Amino acid sequence: MKSILIVGGSSGIGKSLVKVLLEKNKVISISRTSSKISHPNLTEHTCDVLNHILPELAVVDSIVYCPGSINLKPISRLNQEDFSNDFSINVLGAVKVVQHYLSILKNAINPSILMFSTVAVKMGMPFHASVAASKGAVEGLVKSLAAEFAPTIRVNAISPTLTDTPLAAKLLRNDKLKEMRADVHPLKKYLQPDEVAEMANFIISDKAMAFSGQVFEMDCGMVSLKI
Ligand SMILES: NC(=O)c1ccc[n+]([C@@H]2O[C@H](COP(=O)([O-])OP(=O)(O)OC[C@H]3O[C@@H](n4cnc5c(N)ncnc54)[C@H](OP(=O)(O)O)[C@@H]3O)[C@@H](O)[C@H]2O)c1
Numbered sequence: 001m002k003s004i005l006i007v008g009g010s011s012g013i014g015k016s017l018v019k020v021l022l023e024k025n026k027v028i029s030i031s032r033t034s035s036k037i038s039h040p041n042l043t044e045h046t047c048d049v050l051n052h053i054l055p056e057l058a059v060v061d062s063i064v065y066c067p068g069s070i071n072l073k074p075i076s077r078l079n080q081e082d083f084s085n086d087f088s089i090n091v092l093g094a095v096k097v098v099q100h101y102l103s104i105l106k107n108a109i110n111p112s113i114l115m116f117s118t119v120a121v122k123m124g125m126p127f128h129a130s131v132a133a134s135k136g137a138v139e140g141l142v143k144s145l146a147a148e149f150a151p152t153i154r155v156n157a158i159s160p161t162l163t164d165t166p167l168a169a170k171l172l173r174n175d176k177l178k179e180m181r182a183d184v185h186p187l188k189k190y191l192q193p194d195e196v197a198e199m200a201n202f203i204i205s206d207k208a209m210a211f212s213g214q215v216f217e218m219d220c221g222m223v224s225l226k227i
Pocket residue numbers: 007008009010011012013014015030031032033034047048049050065066067068069070089116117118119159160161162163164165166167168
Protein backbone atom coordinates (compact mmCIF):
# COMPACT_ATOMS: atom_id res chain seq x y z
CA MET A 1 0.00 0.00 0.00
CA LYS A 2 1.42 3.42 -1.00
CA SER A 3 1.41 6.47 1.28
CA ILE A 4 0.18 9.57 -0.53
CA LEU A 5 0.57 13.04 0.98
CA ILE A 6 -2.12 15.48 -0.09
CA VAL A 7 -1.59 19.07 0.93
CA GLY A 8 -5.12 20.50 0.79
CA GLY A 9 -7.17 17.34 1.30
CA SER A 10 -9.94 19.08 3.24
CA SER A 11 -11.79 20.60 0.29
CA GLY A 12 -12.31 20.73 -3.46
CA ILE A 13 -10.10 18.68 -5.77
CA GLY A 14 -7.88 17.51 -2.90
CA LYS A 15 -10.85 16.15 -0.94
CA SER A 16 -12.14 14.30 -4.01
CA LEU A 17 -8.67 12.83 -4.47
CA VAL A 18 -8.55 11.70 -0.84
CA LYS A 19 -11.79 9.75 -1.42
CA VAL A 20 -10.47 8.14 -4.63
CA LEU A 21 -7.13 7.17 -3.06
CA LEU A 22 -8.46 5.79 0.22
CA GLU A 23 -9.67 2.58 -1.46
CA LYS A 24 -6.12 1.36 -2.11
CA ASN A 25 -3.67 3.68 -0.33
CA LYS A 26 -2.72 5.25 2.94
CA VAL A 27 -3.49 8.96 2.70
CA ILE A 28 -1.96 11.73 4.78
CA SER A 29 -3.75 15.07 4.44
CA ILE A 30 -2.38 18.43 5.56
CA SER A 31 -4.73 21.43 5.67
CA ARG A 32 -5.91 24.10 8.05
CA THR A 33 -9.32 22.44 8.58
CA SER A 34 -10.55 18.85 8.62
CA SER A 35 -12.04 17.01 5.63
CA LYS A 36 -14.50 15.38 8.07
CA ILE A 37 -13.80 12.08 6.28
CA SER A 38 -13.38 9.20 8.68
CA HIS A 39 -11.42 6.22 7.32
CA PRO A 40 -8.81 3.88 8.81
CA ASN A 41 -6.40 4.69 5.94
CA LEU A 42 -6.61 8.48 6.46
CA THR A 43 -4.39 10.54 8.76
CA GLU A 44 -5.09 14.27 8.94
CA HIS A 45 -2.73 16.97 10.18
CA THR A 46 -4.07 20.44 10.92
CA CYS A 47 -1.38 22.75 9.65
CA ASP A 48 -1.05 26.01 7.74
CA VAL A 49 1.56 25.10 5.18
CA LEU A 50 2.88 28.66 4.96
CA ASN A 51 3.12 29.49 8.66
CA HIS A 52 3.52 26.22 10.58
CA ILE A 53 6.24 23.59 10.84
CA LEU A 54 5.30 20.66 8.62
CA PRO A 55 4.67 17.32 10.36
CA GLU A 56 7.39 14.67 10.24
CA LEU A 57 6.30 11.61 8.25
CA ALA A 58 7.94 8.19 8.01
CA VAL A 59 6.93 7.27 4.46
CA VAL A 60 5.75 9.37 1.52
CA ASP A 61 5.44 7.83 -1.97
CA SER A 62 3.79 10.77 -3.71
CA ILE A 63 3.01 14.41 -2.93
CA VAL A 64 0.01 16.28 -4.31
CA TYR A 65 0.08 20.03 -3.59
CA CYS A 66 -3.43 21.53 -3.93
CA PRO A 67 -3.53 24.97 -2.26
CA GLY A 68 -4.13 27.78 -4.73
CA SER A 69 -6.01 30.98 -5.36
CA ILE A 70 -8.50 32.69 -7.67
CA ASN A 71 -7.89 36.37 -7.04
CA LEU A 72 -9.43 38.05 -10.09
CA LYS A 73 -9.07 41.84 -10.30
CA PRO A 74 -8.06 44.41 -12.92
CA ILE A 75 -4.37 45.27 -12.68
CA SER A 76 -5.28 48.74 -11.33
CA ARG A 77 -6.79 47.07 -8.24
CA LEU A 78 -4.07 44.46 -7.71
CA ASN A 79 -1.40 45.55 -5.24
CA GLN A 80 2.00 44.10 -4.40
CA GLU A 81 0.44 42.16 -1.52
CA ASP A 82 -1.99 40.38 -3.89
CA PHE A 83 0.92 39.23 -6.05
CA SER A 84 2.94 38.28 -2.99
CA ASN A 85 0.07 36.31 -1.41
CA ASP A 86 -0.65 34.43 -4.63
CA PHE A 87 3.03 33.61 -5.10
CA SER A 88 3.29 32.42 -1.49
CA ILE A 89 0.39 29.98 -1.55
CA ASN A 90 0.90 28.68 -5.10
CA VAL A 91 4.70 28.54 -5.32
CA LEU A 92 6.50 29.02 -1.99
CA GLY A 93 4.17 26.61 -0.16
CA ALA A 94 4.88 23.94 -2.78
CA VAL A 95 8.63 24.59 -2.56
CA LYS A 96 8.51 24.29 1.24
CA VAL A 97 6.67 20.95 1.04
CA VAL A 98 8.98 19.50 -1.60
CA GLN A 99 12.11 20.54 0.33
CA HIS A 100 10.75 19.19 3.61
CA TYR A 101 9.81 15.72 2.31
CA LEU A 102 12.44 15.30 -0.43
CA SER A 103 14.73 12.96 1.46
CA ILE A 104 11.95 10.48 2.31
CA LEU A 105 10.39 10.80 -1.14
CA LYS A 106 13.70 9.75 -2.68
CA ASN A 107 13.45 6.44 -0.76
CA ALA A 108 10.03 5.58 -2.20
CA ILE A 109 9.36 3.19 -5.07
CA ASN A 110 8.27 5.15 -8.17
CA PRO A 111 7.79 8.47 -6.32
CA SER A 112 6.01 11.42 -7.88
CA ILE A 113 4.93 15.01 -7.24
CA LEU A 114 1.81 16.65 -8.65
CA MET A 115 0.96 20.37 -8.60
CA PHE A 116 -1.86 22.48 -10.03
CA SER A 117 -1.68 25.26 -12.60
CA THR A 118 -4.56 26.94 -14.46
CA VAL A 119 -5.69 27.35 -18.07
CA ALA A 120 -5.07 31.09 -17.60
CA VAL A 121 -1.33 30.49 -18.04
CA LYS A 122 -1.62 29.26 -21.65
CA MET A 123 -4.56 31.50 -22.59
CA GLY A 124 -4.60 35.18 -21.65
CA MET A 125 -7.71 36.01 -19.63
CA PRO A 126 -8.59 39.47 -18.29
CA PHE A 127 -8.17 40.03 -14.52
CA HIS A 128 -5.96 36.93 -14.08
CA ALA A 129 -2.60 38.78 -13.89
CA SER A 130 -1.75 37.76 -10.34
CA VAL A 131 -2.88 34.14 -10.38
CA ALA A 132 -1.56 33.55 -13.92
CA ALA A 133 1.87 34.94 -12.95
CA SER A 134 2.04 32.58 -9.96
CA LYS A 135 0.77 29.55 -11.83
CA GLY A 136 3.24 30.30 -14.63
CA ALA A 137 5.88 30.00 -11.94
CA VAL A 138 4.35 26.68 -10.83
CA GLU A 139 4.72 25.37 -14.39
CA GLY A 140 8.36 26.51 -14.45
CA LEU A 141 8.94 24.85 -11.10
CA VAL A 142 7.41 21.59 -12.33
CA LYS A 143 9.61 21.49 -15.44
CA SER A 144 12.75 22.36 -13.53
CA LEU A 145 12.18 19.84 -10.72
CA ALA A 146 11.23 17.13 -13.21
CA ALA A 147 14.63 17.56 -14.85
CA GLU A 148 16.49 17.80 -11.55
CA PHE A 149 14.86 14.70 -10.03
CA ALA A 150 14.89 12.47 -13.15
CA PRO A 151 14.94 9.51 -13.29
CA THR A 152 13.93 9.07 -9.64
CA ILE A 153 10.97 11.33 -8.96
CA ARG A 154 8.37 12.23 -11.59
CA VAL A 155 6.99 15.78 -11.38
CA ASN A 156 3.86 16.91 -13.24
CA ALA A 157 1.01 19.40 -13.11
CA ILE A 158 -2.66 19.45 -14.01
CA SER A 159 -3.90 22.69 -15.49
CA PRO A 160 -7.67 22.69 -14.94
CA THR A 161 -10.26 25.05 -16.28
CA LEU A 162 -13.04 26.22 -13.95
CA THR A 163 -13.82 23.46 -11.46
CA ASP A 164 -16.85 23.33 -9.18
CA THR A 165 -15.12 23.63 -5.79
CA PRO A 166 -15.38 26.03 -2.84
CA LEU A 167 -12.52 28.05 -4.40
CA ALA A 168 -14.67 28.77 -7.46
CA ALA A 169 -17.99 29.14 -5.60
CA LYS A 170 -18.31 32.86 -6.43
CA LEU A 171 -17.94 32.18 -10.15
CA LEU A 172 -20.67 29.52 -10.07
CA ARG A 173 -23.03 31.11 -7.54
CA ASN A 174 -26.27 30.74 -9.53
CA ASP A 175 -27.75 28.75 -12.43
CA LYS A 176 -27.36 31.60 -14.93
CA LEU A 177 -23.64 31.91 -14.19
CA LYS A 178 -23.22 28.12 -14.34
CA GLU A 179 -24.84 28.05 -17.79
CA MET A 180 -22.71 30.98 -18.97
CA ARG A 181 -19.46 29.43 -17.67
CA ALA A 182 -20.24 26.07 -19.31
CA ASP A 183 -21.12 27.80 -22.58
CA VAL A 184 -17.70 29.48 -23.02
CA HIS A 185 -16.08 26.02 -23.20
CA PRO A 186 -16.10 24.20 -26.56
CA LEU A 187 -17.20 21.03 -24.72
CA LYS A 188 -20.04 23.03 -23.10
CA LYS A 189 -19.06 22.08 -19.60
CA TYR A 190 -16.73 22.99 -16.77
CA LEU A 191 -15.06 20.47 -14.49
CA GLN A 192 -16.27 18.58 -11.43
CA PRO A 193 -13.61 17.92 -8.77
CA ASP A 194 -14.07 14.14 -9.15
CA GLU A 195 -12.94 14.32 -12.80
CA VAL A 196 -9.76 16.16 -11.83
CA ALA A 197 -9.18 13.74 -8.95
CA GLU A 198 -9.38 10.74 -11.31
CA MET A 199 -6.75 12.37 -13.55
CA ALA A 200 -4.55 13.13 -10.53
CA ASN A 201 -4.89 9.53 -9.35
CA PHE A 202 -3.68 8.34 -12.76
CA ILE A 203 -0.74 10.77 -12.99
CA ILE A 204 0.71 9.80 -9.61
CA SER A 205 0.15 6.08 -10.24
CA ASP A 206 2.58 3.54 -11.65
CA LYS A 207 0.46 3.51 -14.82
CA ALA A 208 1.87 6.96 -15.68
CA MET A 209 5.57 6.10 -15.47
CA ALA A 210 6.17 7.60 -18.94
CA PHE A 211 5.25 11.14 -17.86
CA SER A 212 7.38 13.75 -16.15
CA GLY A 213 7.69 17.51 -16.67
CA GLN A 214 4.19 17.58 -18.20
CA VAL A 215 1.40 20.08 -17.69
CA PHE A 216 -1.84 18.27 -18.45
CA GLU A 217 -4.49 20.66 -19.74
CA MET A 218 -7.95 19.70 -18.47
CA ASP A 219 -9.51 22.55 -20.38
CA CYS A 220 -12.90 21.29 -21.69
CA GLY A 221 -11.54 22.58 -25.01
CA MET A 222 -10.97 26.13 -23.73
CA VAL A 223 -7.25 26.33 -24.61
CA SER A 224 -6.95 23.63 -27.26
CA LEU A 225 -9.95 24.19 -29.54
CA LYS A 226 -11.41 27.03 -31.56
CA ILE A 227 -14.82 26.11 -32.99
N1 LIG B 1 -11.40 25.49 -8.76
C1 LIG B 1 -11.02 25.99 -9.93
O1 LIG B 1 -11.82 26.51 -10.72
C2 LIG B 1 -9.57 25.91 -10.33
C3 LIG B 1 -9.23 26.31 -11.63
C4 LIG B 1 -7.90 26.27 -12.00
C5 LIG B 1 -6.92 25.83 -11.12
N2 LIG B 1 -7.30 25.45 -9.86
C6 LIG B 1 -6.24 25.03 -8.94
O2 LIG B 1 -6.50 23.72 -8.47
C7 LIG B 1 -5.99 23.60 -7.12
C8 LIG B 1 -7.08 23.05 -6.21
O3 LIG B 1 -8.15 23.97 -6.23
P1 LIG B 1 -9.54 23.77 -5.47
O4 LIG B 1 -10.55 24.46 -6.29
O5 LIG B 1 -9.73 22.34 -5.08
O6 LIG B 1 -9.26 24.66 -4.16
P2 LIG B 1 -9.96 24.65 -2.71
O7 LIG B 1 -11.34 24.10 -2.79
O8 LIG B 1 -9.76 26.02 -2.18
O9 LIG B 1 -9.05 23.64 -1.89
C9 LIG B 1 -7.74 24.02 -1.54
C10 LIG B 1 -7.22 23.13 -0.44
O10 LIG B 1 -5.97 23.67 0.01
C11 LIG B 1 -5.99 23.86 1.42
N3 LIG B 1 -5.20 25.02 1.80
C12 LIG B 1 -5.33 26.28 1.37
N4 LIG B 1 -4.44 27.09 1.98
C13 LIG B 1 -3.72 26.29 2.81
C14 LIG B 1 -2.66 26.53 3.72
N5 LIG B 1 -2.15 27.76 3.89
N6 LIG B 1 -2.18 25.49 4.42
C15 LIG B 1 -2.68 24.24 4.28
N7 LIG B 1 -3.69 23.96 3.43
C16 LIG B 1 -4.20 24.97 2.70
C17 LIG B 1 -7.48 24.05 1.74
O11 LIG B 1 -7.78 23.61 3.05
P3 LIG B 1 -7.97 24.56 4.32
O12 LIG B 1 -8.78 25.73 3.87
O13 LIG B 1 -8.66 23.65 5.28
O14 LIG B 1 -6.60 24.92 4.74
C18 LIG B 1 -8.14 23.08 0.77
O15 LIG B 1 -8.14 21.77 1.30
C19 LIG B 1 -5.50 24.99 -6.72
O16 LIG B 1 -4.10 25.06 -6.86
C20 LIG B 1 -6.17 25.92 -7.71
O17 LIG B 1 -5.43 27.09 -7.95
C21 LIG B 1 -8.58 25.47 -9.44
